[in-house]
Amino acid sequence: MQNLRWKIKQVLEEGEAAVGKSVVVKGWVRTKRGSKNVNFIALNDGSTVRNLQVVANPEQVDEDILRRISTGACLAVTGTLAASQGQGQAVELPAESIDILGEADPEEYPLQPKKHSFEFLREIAHLRPRTATFGAVFRLRHAMTFAIHQFFHKRGFFNLHSPLITGSDAEGAGEMFRVTTLDAKKPLLNEEGEIDYSQDFFGKETSLTVSGQLEAELGALALSDVYTFGPTFRAENSNTSRHLAEFWMVEPEMAFYDLDDNMQLAQEFVQYLVRFALDNYADDLEFLNQRQLDEEKNKKKEERSDMSLLERLQLVVDNDFERITYTEAIDILRNSKPNKKKKFQFLIDTWGADLQSEHERFLVEKHFKKPVILYNYPKQIKAFYMRQNEDNQTVAAMDVLFPGIGEIIGGSQREERLDKLQQRMAEMDIPEKEMWWYLETRKFGTAPHSGFGIGLERLVMFITGMQNIRDVIPFPRTPQNAEF
Structure with missing residues (x-):
C-alpha cells in the first residue's frame, strides 16, 4: 500500500534503498531555513536522534503553508524519497504536500534552535523530550527497561509486583512519605494524644515504599x-544531583545464591545492559558521546574526564570486574596519593x-582502571538483613x-538464620512485631539467598553520561518540585 506513514528511523535506515518510494512522514520541525525558491525543513518524530531533511518548493507547496511553518510545528509530509543532494544523509524528502497538524508560535515557543541549559529545560519538562539530547536519553531509558526484563526472562526469573504502599521501612531510614486518608x-x-492510625484506611500507619526487596525475598x-x-x-x-524523591528500582532476589553467586550475576547483568x-542504540550513544566531548573542551584541564562516554561503556563490557574486600580497599585508599596529600574531601584514616x-571512583578509574566489586563491609554501616560473617565484624555485602x-x-x-537476624534487629531497634511475616520465612523452610x-x-546516568539524575527521568520529583 502506498503513502503509509514511515517513521523517520525507518527512512534513514533504508537509506538509498528507499529512493523512489512514496511515503508519509510525520513529526516536529527542528529547524527551517531557505529562501523564496526553496525551504529546507529538519523533521524529527522521536524515533531516532537524526532528522530527515524535507525539501519544500513553493511550486509544490502552498506559500501560505510554508510561511506558517516554524520550529516546533507538527507536520505531515507526503512525497517521494530522493537521493540527498547534501552531506550527512543518503536520502531526503521533496515535499509534494504538507499538512500542518499543529502550529507553534515562534514568539512564544521556548525551544528555539540554540543551546539551552539543562536547568532551563527542567523548567519546561513537558517540552524537553523534543530536544536531541533528551530524546536520546529517554530512548536509552526505554532500552534499559526492555533489556532488564529480557535479561531476567532469559534466565528463568519471574517478575514480582511488590506493593507501593507498605507498613514497613526496608532500609531503616525513616524518611518515608506517609499515606493516609485521615483529615489533615x-x-x-x-488516648495518648497521638494520631490514631487504627482509624485510618489500612488500620495502621502506612507509607510509600522505599524498596521492594523484602517482598522479593518472600517471592x-x-x-x-x-x-x-x-x-x-x-x-x-536533599537537593543534590544524585537524589530524587521518586525513582525506579530493580531488585532481583535469588534462593540458593551465596555472595559469590550474587557478585557474578551482578557483573553479568550490567555487562548485558551496557x-x-x-549494539542497538549506537546513534544515540554517538550523539551523547560527542556532546560530552564538546562540553569537556570548555572545562579546565584538571576537571576533564580521562575517558569519553563510549570508552567508559567499553571498559565495562571488556573487563572482568576486580573483586576486593572492603578491608583491602581501605588499605589501598589509606595509602593512596590523594589521601596522603589530603586531596580527598573525606580522608580515610580508620577502618569502618x-x-x-x-x-569509589579512585579505585575504579585510577587504581584498577576497570569496574570493581567491594565485599565484606563493616556490619555497623550496613542494613539489618545482611548475613553476618564469622568474624562478627563484617557482613556479606x-x-x-x-x-x-x-x-x-x-x-x-541475606541473613537466613533466625537467631542471627533477631539479634541484629534488636541491636538496630527494629521491632519484631512489625516484621513478623519476614521472620516467619526464617522459621518455615529457610534457605540461603x-x-x-x-x-x-x-x-x-552511566549509560548516557548525564551528570544530574533529574535529567534521566521524564518528570523529576525533588523537594519543592512536582510541577509536571
Whole structure:
C-alpha cells in the first residue's frame, strides 16, 4: 500500500534503498531555513536522534503553508524519497504536500534552535523530550527497561509486583512519605494524644515504599529466582544531583545464591545492559558521546574526564570486574596519593569509614582502571538483613563500582538464620512485631539467598553520561518540585 506513514528511523535506515518510494512522514520541525525558491525543513518524530531533511518548493507547496511553518510545528509530509543532494544523509524528502497538524508560535515557543541549559529545560519538562539530547536519553531509558526484563526472562526469573504502599521501612531510614486518608486538619487522636492510625484506611500507619526487596525475598523463597521493578520513594530533603524523591528500582532476589553467586550475576547483568545499548542504540550513544566531548573542551584541564562516554561503556563490557574486600580497599585508599596529600574531601584514616563517591571512583578509574566489586563491609554501616560473617565484624555485602559514577549496585547475601537476624534487629531497634511475616520465612523452610538493587536512574546516568539524575527521568520529583 502506498503513502503509509514511515517513521523517520525507518527512512534513514533504508537509506538509498528507499529512493523512489512514496511515503508519509510525520513529526516536529527542528529547524527551517531557505529562501523564496526553496525551504529546507529538519523533521524529527522521536524515533531516532537524526532528522530527515524535507525539501519544500513553493511550486509544490502552498506559500501560505510554508510561511506558517516554524520550529516546533507538527507536520505531515507526503512525497517521494530522493537521493540527498547534501552531506550527512543518503536520502531526503521533496515535499509534494504538507499538512500542518499543529502550529507553534515562534514568539512564544521556548525551544528555539540554540543551546539551552539543562536547568532551563527542567523548567519546561513537558517540552524537553523534543530536544536531541533528551530524546536520546529517554530512548536509552526505554532500552534499559526492555533489556532488564529480557535479561531476567532469559534466565528463568519471574517478575514480582511488590506493593507501593507498605507498613514497613526496608532500609531503616525513616524518611518515608506517609499515606493516609485521615483529615489533615482534624486527625483522630488516641488516648495518648497521638494520631490514631487504627482509624485510618489500612488500620495502621502506612507509607510509600522505599524498596521492594523484602517482598522479593518472600517471592524467592517460593519461586527461587524473582525480581521487582517499580517506583520507590524517599522523603529525603536533599537537593543534590544524585537524589530524587521518586525513582525506579530493580531488585532481583535469588534462593540458593551465596555472595559469590550474587557478585557474578551482578557483573553479568550490567555487562548485558551496557552491551545491549552499544549494539542497538549506537546513534544515540554517538550523539551523547560527542556532546560530552564538546562540553569537556570548555572545562579546565584538571576537571576533564580521562575517558569519553563510549570508552567508559567499553571498559565495562571488556573487563572482568576486580573483586576486593572492603578491608583491602581501605588499605589501598589509606595509602593512596590523594589521601596522603589530603586531596580527598573525606580522608580515610580508620577502618569502618563509609566510602564516598570520590573513593569509589579512585579505585575504579585510577587504581584498577576497570569496574570493581567491594565485599565484606563493616556490619555497623550496613542494613539489618545482611548475613553476618564469622568474624562478627563484617557482613556479606557487596557494591559494584563503575567509572564516572561510583556505586551502581548494592547487594548482599541475606541473613537466613533466625537467631542471627533477631539479634541484629534488636541491636538496630527494629521491632519484631512489625516484621513478623519476614521472620516467619526464617522459621518455615529457610534457605540461603541473596539479592541486589540497582536504581534505574543511576544506570541511565552511566549509560548516557548525564551528570544530574533529574535529567534521566521524564518528570523529576525533588523537594519543592512536582510541577509536571
